[in-house]
Amino acid sequence: MVRNLSPALAEDEDEFPEPPRLKLLRRLVMGLTVTLGLGMILIAGTVAWRLWSAAPPALPIRAESLALPAGAEITALGASPSEILAAVRLPDGAEALLTFRRADGALLSQTPIRRQ
Known part of the structure; x- marks a missing residue:
């Protein structure tokens, strides 16, 4: 073919x-x-x-410069560029989230934590 x-x-x-x-x-x-x-x-x-x-280097959290309520024990710390967050156990057994200003350590807010 x-x-x-x-x-x-x-x-x-x-x-x-x-x-x-x-x-x-x-x-x-x-x-x-x-x-x-x-x-x-x-x-x-x-x-x-x-x-x-x-x-970038993390900013240190300085717990010694915070004014905690009397008898409160820090259970956790966290931070943002302008604030420090502290989860605390209060003397009566209640838990709260405290917000502090990073610049001077002033307490900005206290939020109770209720567990169910």
């Missing part, structure tokens, strides 16, 4: 044109593939940057 390989007689894409909707779909899929690839690279880069970058 003899085959004619000349471009004029070979079946090619010009003989069967791609429908416009299929062409649009193919381009959309390619665009989404590129977007997905770039997004994955961006996420991997962000994770790597966060893992290997130096964390």
Whole structure:
């Protein structure tokens, strides 16, 4: 069997044109593939940057400068840039969350903790 390989007689894409909707779909899929690839690279880069970058030094919590109620015992400490939070057990057995100003140690609020 003899085959004619000349471009004029070979079946090619010009003989069967791609429908416009299929062409649009193919381009959309390619665009989404590129977007997905770039997004994955961006996420991997962000994770790597966060893992290997130096964390800012934490501000120390100075519990000795806080004015606690008489007989209160600190059970937990937490802090934000402007406040210090202390969970305390009061002499009567009740628990409270005390909020202090970091700058001068002044008591800002006292919130009772009720456990059920």
